[in-house]
Amino acid sequence: ETGVTQTPRHLVMGMTNKKSLKCEQHLGHNAMYWYKQSAKKPLELMFVYNFKEQTENNSVPSRFSPECPNSSHLFLHLHTLQPEDSALYLCASSQGTGTGATYEQYFGPGTRLTVT
Amino acid sequence: AQKITQTQPGMFVQEKEAVTLDCTYDTSDPSYGLFWYKQPSSGEMIFLIYQGSYDQQNATEGRYSLNFQKARKSANLVISASQLGDSAMYFCAMREGVGGKLIFGQGTELSVKP
Numbered sequence: 001e002t003g004v005t006q007t008p009r010h011l012v013m014g015m016t017n018k019k020s021l022k023c024e025q026h027l028g029h030n031a032m033y034w035y036k037q038s039a040k041k042p043l044e045l046m047f048v049y050n051f052k053e054q055t056e057n058n059s060v061p062s063r064f065s066p067e068c069p070n071s072s073h074l075f076l077h078l079h080t081l082q083p084e085d086s087a088l089y090l091c092a093s094s095q096g097t098g099t100g101a102t103y104e105q106y107f108g109p110g111t112r113l114t115v116t
Numbered sequence: 117a118q119k120i121t122q123t124q125p126g127m128f129v130q131e132k133e134a135v136t137l138d139c140t141y142d143t144s145d146p147s148y149g150l151f152w153y154k155q156p157s158s159g160e161m162i163f164l165i166y167q168g169s170y171d172q173q174n175a176t177e178g179r180y181s182l183n184f185q186k187a188r189k190s191a192n193l194v195i196s197a198s199q200l201g202d203s204a205m206y207f208c209a210m211r212e213g214v215g216g217k218l219i220f221g222q223g224t225e226l227s228v229k230p
Binding site: 040041042048088105106107108109110112 | 120149151153158159160161162163166207209211217218219220221222223
C-alpha cells in the first residue's frame with residue numbers, strides 16, 4: 001500500500017468553483033505538508049502541520065485554505081482560484097519537522113490541478 | 117540568493133554508465149541536512165539519500181552515493197550503473213537547523229539512453 005495517497009489525481013475547475021484536495025498518510029507520521037510545483041519552478045512549500053497544528057504558512061493566498069483534522073489526514077480547500085494556480089500539488093509527511101534522516105519526507109503522487 | 121542550485125537542467129547518460137548530478141547549497145547554519153529526491157513522470161517524489169552536515173562519511177544507498185564536499189558546499193548525487201528506469205527529474209533539497217523548511221533546487225532531468 002502506498003504510504004501517502006492523494007485524491008483526486010487530476011482536477012479541472014473554473015475560477016468560481018470550490019473544490020478540495022485530500023491527502024492521507026498511512027505511515028504513522030506526525031507532520032504533513034502541502035507543496036506547489038509549477039512548471040519550470042522548484043517545489044514551493046505552502047503549509048506545514050505538526051501534530052495537527054499549523055506551524056508554517058509560506059505567505060499563501062487565502063484562496064487556499066488547509067485543514068488538518070488529525071495527523072493522518074490533510075486537506076487543501078480551494079476557492080476562486082486563478083489560472084496561475086494551475087500546478088501539481090504535492091502532499092508529504094514526515095516523522096517530525098527537525099533536521100535529520102528520521103525526518104525525510106515521503107510524498108504522495110500529487111494532484112494535477114488545472115484552473116480554467 | 118538561491119539556497120539550492122542545480123546547474124544542469126538536463127543530462128544524458130548511457131545505460132550502465134555512471135552519472136553525477138550537481139548540487140550546490142548556501143547556508144550559514146552549521147546544522148543542516150541535504151536530501152535527494154527522484155520524480156518520475158508519474159509525479160511522485162521518491163526519497164533517495166540523505167547527508168547530514170555533521171556526517172563524516174559520504175552517504176550511500178545502493179547505486180546512489182552522495183559526494184559531499186562541505187568546504188565547497190556541494191552535494192552531488194552519483195548514480196552508478198544507470199538503468200532505463202532512472203530516467204526522471206532529480207531534485208536536491210536542504211533543511212536548515214531544527215524545524216527548518218525543506219528548500220528544493222530547480223531539478224535536473226536525467227535521460228538514460230539504451
